[in-house]
Amino acid sequence: MPYALCFLLFVIGLYCVLVKKNMVKIVIGILVMEYAVNLFLIMLGYRTGGAAPIIDKTCLEPGTGQITASFISTSVDPLPQALVLTAIVISLGSLALIISICVRTYEKYGTFDITKIRRLKG
Amino acid sequence: MEQKQRNSNVAQKEKISNGVKGMTIIVKTIGSWAKVLIFLFGIYIVLFGHLTPGGGFAGGVMIASAYVLLMLAFGGEFVKQNLSPSLALKLACAGTLAFAAIAVAGFFYGPDGFFWNFIGQEWLAGESSNLHFINAGIIMLAELAVGVIVAAAIFLVIFTFSTFKFDVSDNQKE
Numbered sequence: 536m537p538y539a540l541c542f543l544l545f546v547i548g549l550y551c552v553l554v555k556k557n558m559v560k561i562v563i564g565i566l567v568m569e570y571a572v573n574l575f576l577i578m579l580g581y582r583t584g585g586a587a588p589i590i591d592k593t594c595l596e597p598g599t600g601q602i603t604a605s606f607i608s609t610s611v612d613p614l615p616q617a618l619v620l621t622a623i624v625i626s627l628g629s630l631a632l633i634i635s636i637c638v639r640t641y642e643k644y645g646t647f648d649i650t651k652i653r654r655l656k657g
Numbered sequence: 658m659e660q661k662q663r664n665s666n667v668a669q670k671e672k673i674s675n676g677v678k679g680m681t682i683i684v685k686t687i688g689s690w691a692k693v694l695i696f697l698f699g700i701y702i703v704l705f706g707h708l709t710p711g712g713g714f715a716g717g718v719m720i721a722s723a724y725v726l727l728m729l730a731f732g733g734e735f736v737k738q739n740l741s742p743s744l745a746l747k748l749a750c751a752g753t754l755a756f757a758a759i760a761v762a763g764f765f766y767g768p769d770g771f772f773w774n775f776i777g778q779e780w781l782a783g784e785s786s787n788l789h790f791i792n793a794g795i796i797m798l799a800e801l802a803v804g805v806i807v808a809a810a811i812f813l814v815i816f817t818f819s820t821f822k823f824d825v826s827d828n829q830k831e
Contacts, residue, residue: 624714631814638821 537578545571558637558647565633569626573619580615588613679732688730695723703804704797713800717807724812733820742816745809752805759799 548571551564586609594606637647644652679685699719706712728736763773774794 620712620714627811634818638818 538575541571541575541578544574556648556650558640558649561649562630562633562637566626566630569622573622576615576619576622580612582609582611585609585611587611679735680730684730688726692723692726695726696720699723699804699808703800706800707796713803714807716800717804718811720804720808721811721815725815728816728819733816736816740812742813745813745816749806749809749813752802752809756799756802756806759795759802763795 545568548564548567548569551567552561555561555564586606588610590602590606594603595601596603640652641647646652696719699716699722701716702709702711702719703713703716706716724736724740727739760772764770766773772795774796
């Protein structure tokens with residue numbers, strides 16, 4: 536069920552990108568799609584009652600120094616979180632690029648409406 | 658009298674269009690108190706990134722947001738005097754170089770090369786110590802470099818957008 540809601544959020548973003556005619560609203564739609572994908576990846580790595588994957592002395596076997604099986608069965612996978620953190624940083628950079636393109640387009644044409652941006656002006 | 662009124666109206670419009678010189682005294686006073694707390698919390702998040710949630714990126718964003726608060730409350734010129742864009746660019750480049758130097762320094766110290774933790778980890782996490790927050794070797798140094806990069810870069814991005822002036826010379830030509 537949460538995955539279906541995540542997909543619904545993605546579809547809302549896609550609708551916003553395809554239907555809206557204002558460039559700023561299209562940018563907002565792209566951001567909503569990015570957040571839906573991030574939420575999906577974070578939910579894949581969720582584990583109910585999980586522990587932080589930090590190894591300290593309570594996680595090691597007393598004699599051998601091996602990691603205990605209970606730590607392996609309760610610790611959370613840190614990979615999706617690192618992936619999503621990187622994706623957030625990259626989406627921030629691409630957002631700055633997209634908004635600068637919007638600003639330059641408004642400067643050139645005087646409108647954000649994509650149906651009115653028709654002429655090729657050099 | 659009418660002429661004078663019209664002149665003052667024109668002057669007021671120019672003042673608005675030429676960029677706001679800051680907000681009211683309420684926002685300025687509260688902003689000057691809050692900026693210290695936001696900045697300190699950003700530094701705390703950067704330094705304790707390997708022990709608590711957060712890290713270089715989150716703390717850097719908080720430090721940049723302190724400057725954004727100043728930019729909104731006092732105007733762009735005030736921030737430009739505090740942290741000039743050229744200095745911010747130099748800070749971002751210095752942070753990037755420091756991060757690369759920390760990564761490459763592993764080649765000279767350890768068998769694994771890239772990002773080898775040459776300082777080592779003296780205490781395990783969860784163990785109490787007086788110098789608890791420097792117990793992760795190069796991780797804290799790398800987080801510090803990332804924090805400087807992110808703070809300077811996001812400050813630069815927002816400052817560039819806030820001081821953007823439309824170049825109308827192209828439109829007037831036609």
